[in-house]
Amino acid sequence: MAKRLDLNDVNIYYGDFHAVQNVNLNIPPKAVTAFIGPSGCGKSTVLRTLNRMHEVIPGAHVKGEILLDGEDIYSSKVDPVAVRNTIGMVFQKANPFPTMSIEENVVAGLKLSGEKDKKKLKEVAEKALRGANLWEEVKDRLDKPGGGLSGGQQQRLCIARAIAVEPEVLLMDEPCSALDPISTLAVEDLIHELKEEFTIVIVTHNMQQASRVSDQTAFYSLEATGRPGQLIEVGPTTKIFENPDKKETEDYISGRFG
Ligand SMILES: Nc1ncnc2c1ncn2[C@@H]1O[C@H](COP(=O)(O)OP(=O)(O)OP(=O)(O)O)[C@@H](O)[C@H]1O
Numbered sequence: 257m258a259k260r261l262d263l264n265d266v267n268i269y270y271g272d273f274h275a276v277q278n279v280n281l282n283i284p285p286k287a288v289t290a291f292i293g294p295s296g297c298g299k300s301t302v303l304r305t306l307n308r309m310h311e312v313i314p315g316a317h318v319k320g321e322i323l324l325d326g327e328d329i330y331s332s333k334v335d336p337v338a339v340r341n342t343i344g345m346v347f348q349k350a351n352p353f354p355t356m357s358i359e360e361n362v363v364a365g366l367k368l369s370g371e372k373d374k375k376k377l378k379e380v381a382e383k384a385l386r387g388a389n390l391w392e393e394v395k396d397r398l399d400k401p402g403g404g405l406s407g408g409q410q411q412r413l414c415i416a417r418a419i420a421v422e423p424e425v426l427l428m429d430e431p432c433s434a435l436d437p438i439s440t441l442a443v444e445d446l447i448h449e450l451k452e453e454f455t456i457v458i459v460t461h462n463m464q465q466a467s468r469v470s471d472q473t474a475f476y477s478l479e480a481t482g483r484p485g486q487l488i489e490v491g492p493t494t495k496i497f498e499n500p501d502k503k504e505t506e507d508y509i510s511g512r513f514g
């Protein structure tokens with residue numbers, strides 16, 4: 257079940273360093289939200305606060321409110337591990353368990369949470385691999401190591417692993433930056449299909465990609481190095497790319513499109 261996320265006055269810190277200030281943002285369900293902006297403006301930082309991966313860094317903390325369908329994910333009653341199961345993440349560099357088989361990679365999370373039924377695990381693996389558009393390519397070598405796949409296949413394997421636990425939100429931090437154009441298109445097609453079921457947030461440096469895959473775009477920037485990043489403008493992707501309200505957004509986008 258896809259859920260919405262709402263950020264209210266979110267401020268993010270690494271120890272004393274104020275990395276991101278005053279983010280107010282609504283992330284709708286069953287849609288793709290893209291985070292764009294210059295290096296160091298805080299895109300990855302904001303993304304990691306959305307599934308409580310930020311706080312694993314010593315001294316790192318968050319102020320403000322992040323609501324998942326109205327429930328505060330930072331409430332003292334909430335278990336961060338449960339949040340990370342509900343809100344899955346795919347990283348820039350594909351990180352399958354290299355010596356583990358393709359199938360084992362996909363069901364690793366499920367096994368960790370105690371599922372032992374072999375038939376059930378096989379079913380889940382097939383469904384997730386189909387969902388990640390990888391099934392046809394790997395169905396005859398499910399017992400071969402995940403490390404033996406191409407880069408693009410490995411990234412889709414990581415997406416399969418993330419969706420196997422049926423998260424409500426999928427966070428992706430530059431998932432295509434290490435991929436060739438064909439694998440990138442395969443992952444973009446997949447994102448397009450996945451949004452029917454999941455809420456998706458993607459960080460990308462590729463403006464064409466943001467305009468191709470996202471429904472809503474959030475542009476972040478920062479005044480200077482060492483200053484906090486901020487959300488400058490958010491809106492429907494077509495508006496942000498064609499007719500943004502802020503000059504800063506327009507300058508960034510026209511500069512990046514060249
Ligand atoms: N583990 C960390 N410890 C301390 N400061 C950090 C840490 N990670 C990021 N920062 C700082 O927080 C700010 C935002 O970084 P972040 O990685 O979120 O930027 P970004 O927008 O994702 O950049 P890029 O496009 O280069 O990936 C930067 O000033 C960065 O140096």
Ligand SMILES: [Mg+2]
Nearest residue numbers: 299300301459
């Ligand atoms: Mg980043």
